Amino acid sequence: MHRHVNEISRSALSYLAKKGHEGARFQEMAEKLDIHEKDLSKNLFWLEEHHMIKLSTSLPAGSTFPQIVIARLTREGEDLVSDPEKLDKRFPVDEPDKSAPVQTYGDVLRLLRDEIEADKNIDGKSRRAALAAMDKLSALAVANKGVRGK
Numbered sequence: 001m002h003r004h005v006n007e008i009s010r011s012a013l014s015y016l017a018k019k020g021h022e023g024a025r026f027q028e029m030a031e032k033l034d035i036h037e038k039d040l041s042k043n044l045f046w047l048e049e050h051h052m053i054k055l056s057t058s059l060p061a062g063s064t065f066p067q068i069v070i071a072r073l074t075r076e077g078e079d080l081v082s083d084p085e086k087l088d089k090r091f092p093v094d095e096p097d098k099s100a101p102v103q104t105y106g107d108v109l110r111l112l113r114d115e116i117e118a119d120k121n122i123d124g125k126s127r128r129a130a131l132a133a134m135d136k137l138s139a140l141a142v143a144n145k146g147v148r149g150k
């Protein structure tokens with residue numbers, strides 16, 4: 001699933017806030033947040049560079065780049081997560097434009113896709129299955145047909 005970098009930052013910071021001072025293992029974060037490891041890794045290194053988190057890394061033999069083992073919030077990260085106004089200013093996330101007219105069944109599917117992606121109550125496996133179903137439906141010719149009455 002493609003996510004905006006600000007969404008990844010917000011998700012990672014919130015997750016780490018819930019984990020407390022022990023922090024979280026990288027693999028656990030990637031799975032629980034349903035974020036591709038490469039995207040999460042880049043994002044976490046950026047957050048560390050900006051003093052919001054502290055990373056524990058390892059450099060496996062033969063590797064060029066360090067691998068993240070554990071991530072923890074810094075005091076600055078804790079302050080940011082605890083202040084929704086600061087968090088919104090630092091990592092704004094645009095809401096999908098739901099005011100655009102619905103003209104085709106594909107438009108309906110796109111709105112449903114946005115809702116599925118935004119719903120935090122859907123677990124990762126169910127979300128991936130639902131989004132895959134949306135992709136299949138969107139590929140059908142009927143997705144380009146006008147909605148009845150439109």
